[in-house]
Structures are given as structure tokens and as C-alpha cells.
Amino acid sequence: MVILDWLVLLGTLAFIVLYGVWKNRKNKTIEDYLKGGNNSRWWTIGLSVMATQASAITFLSTPGQAFHDGMGFVQFYFGLPLAVVIICLFFIPIYHRLKVYTAYEFLEERFDLRTRTLTAILFLVQRGLAGGITIYAPAIILSVVLGWNLKILILLIGCVVISYTLIGGTRAVNVTQKQQMFIIFLGMITAFIFIINSFPVEVGFIKALTIAGATGKLEVIDFSFDPNSRYTFWSGITGGLFLALSYFGTDQSQVQRYLSGKSLKESQLGLIMNGFLKVPMQFFILLVGVMVFVFYQFEPSPINFNPKAIEAVEQSNYKEEFNHLEATLSQIQELKRMHLLDENNVDLKEVARLDIREKEIRKEAKSLINKAAPNIETNDKDYVFISFILKYLPQGLIGLLLAVILSAAMSSTASELNALAATTVVDLYKRNRNNLSETHYVNASKFFTLFWGIIAILFASFGSLYENLIQLVNIIGSIFYGTILGVFVVAIFLKRIKGQAIFYAALISEALIIYIFYLDILGYLWLNVIGTILTILLGYLLQFTLPKKS
Template sequence: MGIVNWITGSLGELSIIDWFILASTLAFIVLYGVYKTRGKQTSEEYIKGGDARWWTVGLSVMATQASAITFLSTPGQAYTDGMEFVQFYFGLPIAVIIICVTFIPIYHKLKVYTAYEFLEKRFDVKTRSLASILFLIQRGLAAGITIYAPAIILSAVLNWELKYLNIVIGILVIIYTVSGGTKAVNVTQKQQMIVIMAGMVTAFVLIVTQLPDSVSFDNALTMAGNADKMKILDFNFSLDDRYNVWTALFGASFLMLSYFGTDQSQVQRYLSGKSVKQMRIGLLFNGLLKVPMQFFILMVGVMVFVFYQFNSTPLNFNPAAEKAVLDSEYAGDYQDLQQAHAAILEEKQEKQIAYGKLLEKGTSTESNLLSNELKSLRNTEELNREKARELITKADPSAETNDKDFVFINFILNHLPKGLIGLLLAVIISAAMSSTASELNALSSTTTIDIYKRFRGAGKDDDHFVVASKWFTLLWGIIAITFASIVSLFDNLIQLVNIIGSLFYGTILGIFLVAFYFKKIKGHAIFIAALISEAVVVACYLIDLADNGIDILPFLWLNPLGALLTIGLALLIQSGKGSNTVETQPILNDSLT
């Protein structure tokens, strides 16, 4: 009865039309996936997905990466820190070109089901197993986060039960992923991307149209620039700065190369392509559109920031955190901060309206004076918010005080008309389903092909592996739901996903780069090198995490560290076994052409 009571008790949180749009959108996606993949499938059709065209490949690749975290965290990231985060994706086109030239032809020529099959052909079974196990660990954790991310935020702002949200999102994904495998994931992701982009464009238009009449779009950009939200490029080199051009071109490039080239959740998307040409065009399509898409999503966040310069905001966007402090002995102190916050907002809004009118008239001297006064008010506002976060922590040390991830959902629920709220909630949950489906599909494929079939599959027929893959999908779905139910919020959800990836991607990428370009390095050398490299990467992160005053590397730089360390150690170990020279020629130039 618990879940029934939850559903009936939650109806009052949204209007009937919002519930109808939300439920019908999600139901359509699930039923469409089941319908389009009905009937018996071979293991190749179920795991690889058949002969997809480039647009299906491209949209599927984009939808896999564009999780709910993207649409919850990214606008909040822009609201707080501005457009600089777009630099994180500058390494993507570089990575995509390398993958199209080297990775895709080899994968296609060998007709592999998973990326890790190639490693046994190139090295040995233990190296293949190591890479697939590292993938299963990091992607299994990430699958739980992609369910948890929208669930925790929707739970907080709508007062829905978190455990039931985790279960519902997980079950919806499991239904069509188990039913249709990779093909079901591919065909549903096209629909999900349509819903996602339609929702984000609608939100952007509504934000701009709800600005005061005296504020044109150009003036809104000027206001955002005045608040340091429009800075895109940062050429100052600093290891401590996550978002500058150099971190993007080096640290993030390695992350992207590993994610799109060796992560089965992405590799499986383009392995379903009809030919090498279709795979390449689909991946290039993603490489060309991903940066503009992220730019647009960040711009939505910047426009939310401008909108809130003329409208009231809570002292902390996380309602659960505010409830925790207001129910504590610090309630009086927090209410004093709320009153101060309201006074700051009132003064800021008056000056912001005057500033907008001056910008419209083109009066530069007076507008510069007001611009400086607004900066001072924003600084005062942020100091007040920091005091509020300190009180929340005192009231409940486990409460999440960093409220970036709650900014956009707060806008959706409080400032969008009925019907569109349901659409934007459908966007968030669709994105969660899209990424989770890809992850469960990849986890199942890797478990079936690289572990079960390799070690326990002798003498089994094709139908057996289809059934096994479905059971593994269900198993990983249950694991993801379980992990989603126990994981806690991090500083920022989008960072948490990238941190988990960075702990493993560098080592995995190093294995593949050696496989492609260093022909004389053998399985034993790369296996030992990968184990040492992974231990070093994890140790570096744990030392940083311990907050003991020792700073080694920010998480994005763990990717090149892991890759280069794996290659360097493999060279040393192999040379110690008697091979003093290592030929650096892609195996693509040999028998695989």
C-alpha cells in the first residue's frame, strides 16, 4: 500500500494536466520501445542492435551522455559560475576524430560485441577481464547515480518519497531495456532527445519572455556579463582550476577519448551502426553538436540567473535543507537571515530595473555606477547565503547545503505555467531513463560477453545468451536501484559522475592506446602496468579527498595521469623483459585494414 499512498498523496503537488503530460510521455517512451523491438531476436540483434543509420547512432550517443544530471546540474552550474563550464567539452571534437580514425575501423573489422573483446585478441584474457571489470565497477556506480540524481531533487522539491522514485524510474527503464536490448535503447533515445530538446527550448523562450519589458535579450546578456556569467574562455593555466582551456584540451580530452572510445555504454551505441561510414558520421554528428548543445543548456542557466535578478529566490534552493534548519534550534537565526535576504533582494531588484532602463537608453556613466552597486549587493547576498549554509550544517551536518542542482527545478515548479511543468519533469526523467538504459544495456552486454560467455558459455546456443543478457540487465537494474537508494549527494552531481569516470577511465584508455599503437608490448606487461596505474590514481584521489593539506591533482587530470602512467609503465616492464625497442605503429596498418 505504500507506493499507492505515495502516488495518491502526491497528486496535489502537481496539476492534473501536468500529471497527464508527465505520465503519458513516459508511458509512450516505454511502450514504443517494447513495441518496436517485439518478436524474437538473435544475440547479435539484441546486444549489438542491428543496422542503425547515422542519425540513430548520433542521437543515441547524445542521449546516452545527456543524462538528467545534465539538465539539472548544468543550468545550476551556469547560475552559480557562468559559462566557463562549456570549456569542459572542447576536447570532445579532438577525441571523436581520433576514435573515428583508429577505434571504429578496428572494432568493425573484428566484429566485436564489446570493446573489451578486442583486448583479448590483442593481449590476453586477463587484460580483457581487467578492463571489463574496471568498466563494470565505474559504470555500475554511475548507473545508480543517473537514477538517484533526478530522484533526490524531485523528492526534495515535490515532497515525493525518494525510495519510490528510485524504484519507479528504475523499473520503467528495465521494462523496455530487458524487452528489446540495444535496439530498444536506440529507438527510444530518439524520442527522448526530441522531448528533451523541445522542453529546454520551451523553457528558454519562457524565461526570456518573462523578463521585464525594459530588458531586451541583448540587455539580459549585458547584465549577465556584468555579473561575470558570460566569460567563456580562460587561458590562465592552473591545475586547481577545473574549467580552463588547458584543462579541457588535455584533462578533458583524455576523459572524452576514454568515454567515447572505450566505455561500452558509448561504444555499443555506434557498434549498432550499419557500416563504418554510418558509425563515423553518427559519432561526428555528436562531436559537432554536443558543444553547441551544452552552450545552449548553460545559456538557459544564465537566463535563469538574469530572471532571478528581478524575482525573489529562497535563501537556499534546497527545500529539504531549509526545512531541516527551520525545524531546529537555529530557526530564529535562520529567519533573521531570511529577512536580511528579502531586504537585499528588494534593493537589488529596484536597482536592476533601473539598470535595465539605463541600458535601454544607452546611458553609460550612470549604468556603470549602478553596475558597481549591483556587484556589491550580489557580494552581500552571497555572504548572507554562506551564513545560511553554515546554519544548515549546524542544524543537520548531513544536509546538502550546496544548492546548485536545485536552481533549475525551482524555476520550473514556481515560474512555468501548468502543463509545461509536466513537460519539463518529463524531460528530466526521460534523460534519466535514456542514460540509465544505455548503462544497463552496456553492463549486461559486458557481463554476458566478457565474463559469462568467456568463462561459462561453452556449448551454449544463441538463444541462451539472449536470455542470459536479459537476466543480467535485470540484475544490474536492481543493483543500480539499490545503489541509488544509498548514495549521498556530492558537491555537484555532474562533478560526481565525472569524478567516478576519472578514477577508472585513464587506466582503461592507457590499455587501449597501448593496444592500438605499441605493437611489441605484450599482455603481461600491460596487465601489471594497468594494476599499478589504477592503484596510483585511486591513491592520488584519496589523498586529495582526505583534506589533509596535500593537493596532488584535480580529478580531470587523473585521466591523462592514468593513461600516460599505464603506457610508461608498460614500456618499462616490457623493456625489462628483453624488448629494448617498442614499435609505435597502429595495428590498423597491419592485417585489420
């Protein structure tokens, strides 16, 4: 990075944070602090909802996911538009009618206090874990590729987010997220245009798509019924639907975004905006990753994009064997390049065959890395895009793309801290310490924002990479969301089931879901479906078998 990159990066982030704090530094009531005074318009809500979901993990992991596995990951979002419609018709009207601060307040009126408390605690656990990951994800990757100190980077990201979230509350989160989404869109579109223009002269966008298609990268939809396959059309419209219903309908980090709307209509329009823009946005980010793959058909790519992994194996007894694999990969890449640049006879079948061989070489390299350094992460999906940015993008654009990554980390983390503080204060603290002053509850909200921020920083400091960071966040959600959604489905649609039955049904369902996840017998998206159905069925069963309260 050069001075221009630093100026772009620091200037962008400083403007977002200072503008958000300056515009929203005064919050006199708990409604101002937690609901933004109910002044948000639909476009602010829509962008805020998108920014909450689009964490740094999205922009680090998703292109790498496409580079290695193609566009199939977009199926994960196929159930989202339908979920948004259902939430707008049934969930949001209830929240607005009851004028709740959190989604879980509704459950006390419908069931009882302990059901409300249980679901609030389940949210706090899963979102508290995810909050640490959203800080850790960009920190670990940037620290590896840039050589920055990991602990300092985690502390820096955490402290910046805590500062403006604590001072400005929900309104600051919403305002800053509008700026952050603008930076994100600008950065990704600019990067996409640069990649296309970096192809050889004889390779246009259409030919790039042909190359990607020949190597299987454009296989968007998988209609197979394999329950172990993580991303299929069926898992997307079922497991993805249930996950989206839980996330947008019951997760306070999202609910709090549209509870700040000026009216019911503004909240509904904002959520619908997100629902119908999210799939195209993810498709575009995946397409960026596919174009990076095409770019590397004409430029040498490393056998593994994690520089720490390469360094570890180069210093081990497996160095010679590893160097042989690198030489073989170089030969394969040169053959692919020759076939693709042959104007008279482009043999796409041979390119596809060589691509399969390249994957085998990379797999062998991962095996050697694992032998040389078992503690080093061999899965390099999260490093593909950032490595490309730092090596090939021009000065200034590098700073902009790093600003995209850090802006996304800040936006999602700010929403999480804001929601964690709101749930802690409204569902736990205020419920047990009622009739205190508005100032007291505003200060309590600030204290719990700081508290959860520190928890997130500590969790991030002791975190470790999983197979793929974007999958890790979704796995954590899938373990808890099904049960929570089941409780809300019963609350809204199944009036015969009462509080005692649904409370024990939720406890049993959550225990079973954790056990099923431990057995690893299904793709994680199905946990959302199973958790929801289990909670509903157990609720029915317990309603007619448990002794009735006098």
C-alpha cells in the same frame, strides 16, 4: 502539479516506452539483442550517443551550475570534438574490422585474456556505480521538491527502464532515445523562450546578457594554469580530451551505440554528429541556467534552493540568525532590482558588488544549515532549475519539463544497463561458457540486464548527494577512465608492449590514481591524463624489466 501536468508527463513517458517495446520486442540472436542487428542509421546513432551522455543529471545540475558559477563549465567539453575525430580514425575501424560485440574483445586479440578481463571489470565497476547515480539523481531531487517518496520513485524509474531494456535490447534503447532526445530539445527550448518572455518589459535578451556579464556569469574561458581549478581551457583540452577519448572510445555504454551501425561510415557519421553538437548543446543548457539567474534578479530567490535545508534550520536554534540572513538577502536583492530597472543610470558595478555580497550571505546560510543539520545537503545547485520549473512555469509545461528530466534519466540508465549486460555476457560469461545456443545467450543477456538493474536500484536506494551530481559522475569516470584509455592507446599505437607488461601496468596505475584522488591535490579532470600516461610509461618500463614468458 495539476491534472494537465500529470497527463503530459505520464502520456509522454508511456508513449516512449510502449513504442520502444512494440517496435523491438523480437530478438532471436545475440547480434539482434546486443547490436540491434546492425541496422542503425547515422542520425539514430548520433541521437542515441547524445541521449546516453545527457542524463537527468545534465538537466538538473547544469543550469544550477551556471546559476551559481557561470558558463565556465562548458570548458569541460572543449576536448570532445578532437576526441571524436581520433576515435573515428583509429578506434571504430578496428571494432568494425574485428566485428566485436564489446570494446574489450579487441584487447584479448592484442594482448591476452586477463587484460581483456581486467578492463571489462574496471568498466563494470565504474559504470555500475554511475548507473545507480543516474537513477538516484532525479529521484532524490524530485522527491524533495514534490514530496514524493524517494524509495518508490527510485523503484519506479528503475523498473520502467529495466522493462523496455530487457525486452527490446539495443534496438529498443536506440529507438526510445530518439524520442527522448526530441522531448528533451522541445522542453529545454520551450523553457528558454518562457524565461526570456518572463523578464520585465524593459529587459530584453541583450540586456539580460549584459547583466549576466556584469556579474561574471558569462566568463566562458579561463586561461589560468592553476591545477586545482576544475574548469579551465587547459584542463578541458587535455583532461577533457582524455576523458572523452575514454568515454566514447572505450566505455561500452557508448561503444555499443555505434557498434549497431549499418556500416563503418554510419557509425563514424553518428559519432561525429554528437561530437560537434555536444558543445553547443551544453552551452545552451548553461545559458538556460544563466537566464534563470537573470530572472531571479527581478524576482525574490530563496537563500537556499533545497527546501529540506530551509526546513531543518527553521526548526533549529539557529532560526533567528538564519532569518536575519534572509532579511539581509532580501534587502540586497531589492537594491539590485532597483539599480537594474533604473532606465537613466544602470550601475552595473554596483550590481556586481551587491552580487558578491549576495554570494557571501548564501555562504553564511550554508554554514548555519550545516551547524543545524550536518546530514542535510547544503549545496543547492541541483535544486535551482527544478525549483524554478515548479514555481514559475505554466501548467502543462511543468509536466513537459519533468518528462524531460525523467526521459533523460531513462535514456542514460537504459544504455548503461544494456552495456553492462553486454560486457558481462560477452567478456565474462560467454568466454567461459562457449558453444551454447543463441537463445541461451539472449536469455543470459536479459538476465544480466535485470541483475544490473537491481544493483543500480539498490545503489540508488542507499546513495547520498555529493557536492554536485554532474561532477560526481565525472569524478567516478576520471578515476577509472585514464587507466582504461592507457591500455587501449598501447593496444592501438604501441605494438612493442605485450600483455604481461600492460596488465601489471594497468593494476599499478589504477592503484596510484585512486591514491592521488584520495590526496585531493589536483582537479579531477587531470586524473584522466595522469592515468593514461602512467599506464603507458609503466607498460614500457615493465616490458623491459619483467622476465619474459617462455
